[in-house]
Amino acid sequence: MKLITAVIRPFKLDEVREALGEAGVTGLTVTEVKGFGRQKGHTELYRGAEYVVDFLPKLKIECAVTDEAYEAALEAITAAAATGKVGDGKIFVVALEQVLRIRTGEIGADAL
């Protein structure tokens, strides 16, 4: 199993969720994050004080998938989240040793 972590533009959430759903992923967990990267920020000005804001609002999506669903999930996210402009985000993949469903105690792929 893999744990896919994608950092995306906030307004793409619904599209990504739908795309993942079509790719067979039925659960995911979303976190509001701030991202720093190539995408340029903006300046804010409060009376005399000017600040450059480099950290931009992004959403982080985590979803655990089976090895089989993995490729499809990656493609789904990429397709749904891309706009082609700097700042579209990244996907990180790590190996998942174990998954457990708290309610039932099921483990492994059954728990997804």
Place this chain on the structure above:
Amino acid sequence: MKLITAVIRPFKLDEVREALGEAGVTGLTVTEVKGFGRQKGHTELYRGAEYVVDFLPKLKIECAVTDEAYEAALEAITAAAATGKVGDGKIFVVALEQVLRIRTGEIGADAL
């Protein structure tokens, strides 16, 4: 070492923390997240506009544990977080290559 990530119901936090404490886990990091899964959401209505809210508030708990403490931690979380109803959440486990305590520079199990 393992990194345990558990998505739980928010009101279970204190119980889970205590259970983990009894299992010998002394540190953890908590994030507010929104979860999407089998649990049904609700609808909200603002004047004429009706929205189905599928993303439900959850807490994500991350704790790094030694390989020895791992099983006990998993059981502790499962026992404390379960209500038996859909939406209790999931636990994800990944292998941890390294841990470092910033204050002292200690690494590995000593850093936990």
Place this chain on the structure above:
Amino acid sequence: MKLITAVIRPFKLDEVREALGEAGVTGLTVTEVKGFGRQKGHTELYRGAEYVVDFLPKLKIECAVTDEAYEAALEAITAAAATGKVGDGKIFVVALEQVLRIRTGEIGADAL
């Protein structure tokens, strides 16, 4: 590639980001979290009700780095985030199987 996750004191963010920049890390993702550990909390009192607050505000920084940049990044974070007092935080490292840049579809180190 490695995924470095560091939990730090909030006011250290700018220093850590700069240190990472100097170490060649150009992107990172930040999440507001609550940490529980050895650092003591405080009490709050609302009329008759007193609460001990153990969960302290921390920032979680995630950055994906190449295996080469890894050591330097670790040192950069450690140096920039340390104050020497309990509560400086921890760094966790996991192996990264894959990275993908959504905008271009690039994968691996190119995507960083």
Place this chain on the structure above:
Amino acid sequence: MNSIQTRGWTTRMQAAGLPLSCALALLGVSTGALAQAPDAAAPAFDSGNVAWMLTSTLLVLLMVVPGLALFYGGMVRAKNVLSVLVQVLVVFSVVILLWVAYGYSAAFTGGNAFFGSFTDKAFLRGITPDSDADGLPELLFVVFQSTFAGITAALVVGAFAERIKFCAVLLFTVLWVTFAYLPMVHMVWSGEDGFLAHKGVIDFAGGTVVHINAGIAGLVGAYFVGKRLGYGREAIKPHSVPFTFIGASLLWVGWFGFNAGSALAADASAALAMINTMVATAAGVVAWSLVEAISKGRPSALGAASGAVAGLVGVTPAAGSVGPIGALAIGLAAGAVCVWGVNGLKRLLRADDTADVFGVHAVGGIVGAILTGVFSDASLGGTGLDVSIGAQVWAQTFSVLFTIAWCAVVTTLAILLTRAVVGLRVSEEDERQGLDIVSHGESAYEK
């Protein structure tokens, strides 16, 4: 000159019976009372007094929305804030309509020592823009008093916030206003023949009628509704102390309408009520903060705000008859005692009174009611008593005890009836999710 039409209206009322006429009235049919233009030979009302009473009326509204709504709303968790706001607003609105329908009549017409007539001025019949109530347009008196009824009912909801059903709040409100609030007004303010007025109680702006009354209802209600899930175990913190602060501030600002408005004129008495209210509130803030600083080491924002409200509650019955130094003493006392009301006493009582309606309004109200009997005396800077301090303190104490008893009984019956008809609490799962989504289909905040 309106007599014929009014009489005709009366006749139709009697013929049709109340229910039908209510329906007609709601449809706007057959209410001929205001038929004459107000300027046709209108009596000359003193414009200054009218100006101040217009202002006072809207000030009391300001106390309720947004004042009280925010004061309470800030104290609950984010998932329940809207339920508190809706409850306060809708309860207030329902009571305004009830007041017009039969409340004003039952409170302020003749009747016996406990109740006025429920029908004499039902739907304000017979009252025209020219009707005079002690030198004010009667309609202005009606609307000013309507806000008192509305705020008193709204005060109560703070006690069982975060777990009660919305329909239970509404049903309870109607019962409670009818059988606890209206008679209290009648007993104290409707004239010499009112039961407590007759006993010689001094209650300038509503220490017994409003605050003790609401505070007792809150306590009894909180017992019956039961504690919130996790109460005493989980951290149940105010989600926005700034909202509570804004609420307390607007309560202070609006309370000048409540207290100085109770002079029913823009005169020396109103001026006295004004400075008393200012001084007592400042004293309440200082006293609460001081007690907190000494006993807990840190004076808090919630405490300072609560101290303001405690001072305001304390000075309410006294505002028209004590001097500024008496007001200062009452403010200090109310502020200090109410810290105990929400701490030691609260633990003793073991009720989960969410917003401490009892600990602040009943406790502060009792302190104020009794000290009013002391500081109204001329020797202590007051405008003077008709009887000795001892006798007056007894009159005050009797009123307090009577109010507690009457209100406790009515509240118990009202809440039992409510429980039987619609139930009191939402389900455990719903309480966890929060009333905003469950009862009102909304979330308060979105990022």
Place this chain on the structure above:
Amino acid sequence: MNSIQTRGWTTRMQAAGLPLSCALALLGVSTGALAQAPDAAAPAFDSGNVAWMLTSTLLVLLMVVPGLALFYGGMVRAKNVLSVLVQVLVVFSVVILLWVAYGYSAAFTGGNAFFGSFTDKAFLRGITPDSDADGLPELLFVVFQSTFAGITAALVVGAFAERIKFCAVLLFTVLWVTFAYLPMVHMVWSGEDGFLAHKGVIDFAGGTVVHINAGIAGLVGAYFVGKRLGYGREAIKPHSVPFTFIGASLLWVGWFGFNAGSALAADASAALAMINTMVATAAGVVAWSLVEAISKGRPSALGAASGAVAGLVGVTPAAGSVGPIGALAIGLAAGAVCVWGVNGLKRLLRADDTADVFGVHAVGGIVGAILTGVFSDASLGGTGLDVSIGAQVWAQTFSVLFTIAWCAVVTTLAILLTRAVVGLRVSEEDERQGLDIVSHGESAYEK
């Protein structure tokens, strides 16, 4: 006694021409109008009336900032809340200056049936502290009326919030106030010769002039500006319902200045307007909540707050001439019909009117305007009509239709001109990022 100086001023005005004198005036040069101290043989204004009108003026300001600003600001997303606040504040301020410059003159001086003179009292020339306007200091009348102009313009911005350019808002405002608001005031309130006054319309505090006018402008504006990105697909929720609630509450509180202030005195008529406004609003809250409870199962906070505003809008034209039971009926009707205004009717119209300026202000305004013709009749509790109910309803309906037509045409032209000169919308990327950062360089909240 100021005549010589004033005349001298007039002469300089005529010599210099308006533009120069404007510039001079702005520089503070050559405006000798107030030369005499106000107490030198000043006419005795009734202090009670003055007190109430001073109060009423600031109450209308309270309606705008923070009232309306929060009411709208809470409904938009967090990334656009500041843009709404700025728009409301700056639009209001610009209109105040415009009012002093030529607005008051164009609205309230002689002229024809549609417009007054743009120059007669430009820059308030000739008005001294002693100038009398029907028993009030004319300056007080000027400033009271300035707030009406300001709030009407500010009402409109709710319709195209979250995507419009800031400079477009300002240019549109100046055009719209000049050609839609000023003539409407002149037609209804400037005297018997105004076009709609002459037709016999009853509009006590601005049902047509303010609410229908603003509501239509909002609808037309929303059409031209177009829908927000993601409208109907993404969840576009209010970011802070409590802010909207505070806003609605302050609208209610301030509206007493609007309605009872429109009596221009602290008298029986103001008292009538006061109770009518209280009762109609409470009825609006109850009606909206009831309709929501029945049709959707859950009465909402946004709904209850909207119901208050609907009731207020409905009773605005009627406040001085119907009785409390008539006000109750109007409040119930406005509350209930506006639920449909923001639901069924809104879907029908297919415009993205962000804050439902049309659905509440135009719809509630129309309901109120027409029912004013009904419930003002003496047989239904009103102060009496000069004509039959039928004739009055027709006068009201005519005024409504005329207002809609006039306003729709002016709005269309104003918005087309604005589009041509500065453009209407920000870019798609800017809209995604939010107007706060893009147009104003700020974020509303920081943790």
Place this chain on the structure above:
Amino acid sequence: MNSIQTRGWTTRMQAAGLPLSCALALLGVSTGALAQAPDAAAPAFDSGNVAWMLTSTLLVLLMVVPGLALFYGGMVRAKNVLSVLVQVLVVFSVVILLWVAYGYSAAFTGGNAFFGSFTDKAFLRGITPDSDADGLPELLFVVFQSTFAGITAALVVGAFAERIKFCAVLLFTVLWVTFAYLPMVHMVWSGEDGFLAHKGVIDFAGGTVVHINAGIAGLVGAYFVGKRLGYGREAIKPHSVPFTFIGASLLWVGWFGFNAGSALAADASAALAMINTMVATAAGVVAWSLVEAISKGRPSALGAASGAVAGLVGVTPAAGSVGPIGALAIGLAAGAVCVWGVNGLKRLLRADDTADVFGVHAVGGIVGAILTGVFSDASLGGTGLDVSIGAQVWAQTFSVLFTIAWCAVVTTLAILLTRAVVGLRVSEEDERQGLDIVSHGESAYEK
């Protein structure tokens, strides 16, 4: 007719000495001043004037809480918002009590050119509800003026927010009010013999007394307290611009009580102050926005709100003596110059004045004070000067310079004393954690 009792009271005072009598007074003992009921042969106060002054008093309270508290509270970080709210509320409350104890006496009784008597009317002795102060109940004058003292002290705390110790704020406040505020009131407002009144200064509602005074205290205080940790390096942003906006709005609304209330009557002078305040504020908003739009490209919400306050500050001394066009000019000037006050000038001064108390209140106050000398002239639309414009401008300038000098010295001494006694700043670690938790044991927000 109260003379015997009053005299008896005086005798006891003298016998017991002040400290004892204070204690007694606080215990409510031995204050016989109000012994007569207010209606026993009471003088007839003009009800309209009383109505307006009652209203004005509560309006100034509204400026402080929640107005100023939110205006400042929104500008600080979320971890310090409660500390600001508490400071404003408790400072205000302490000053109210101080005012009753000896402030009113020291400011408004005879004495010399700089101070009144600290004991003559200490604890308001001798003042009954019937006491007349220029046609108003003296108690009303006392309470109206108490709010001025309270707000001035509260204004100062904005300058050293986010790092000062709470007890330092309180000790400083008592010293500063006693030695900076009370004498300034005495010098300007207590009668012809006051030092600055004698020089002919025009300060209608407190340009020097309130705003320059507070602004200088803020600047000096900010120097001594030192910069916030991370100032100039870390991003220290307002945590809630909407709160600041609400605060500014309520300042505007309440300021009508401040300015038009300073007419002490509901008359033509109040009406003039009303329109001037409205126009100058609108002009301040427009000027600040315009300057920002031109110089930074984007007009901001914080800027527009600040512009409103700048306009209000500017027009404060002028409100009763300039014409609306003069007010417009002053508003524009104050709005524009204050942008520089919080930008260029601030960088020059290198002080960390958290909420720009100096940049807005002192700078705007100076602009207003001097232009008052210009636009009060009859030739420029004012009510007229007794001397030439040049002479008046010099009187104004002298007052400004004198105020700056007096206030700077007193503030320095007061802050040095405070530092010696309790210390000024919290520890570095506490500052990082935030004053809310550290000093008050609370968090403002909970999700």
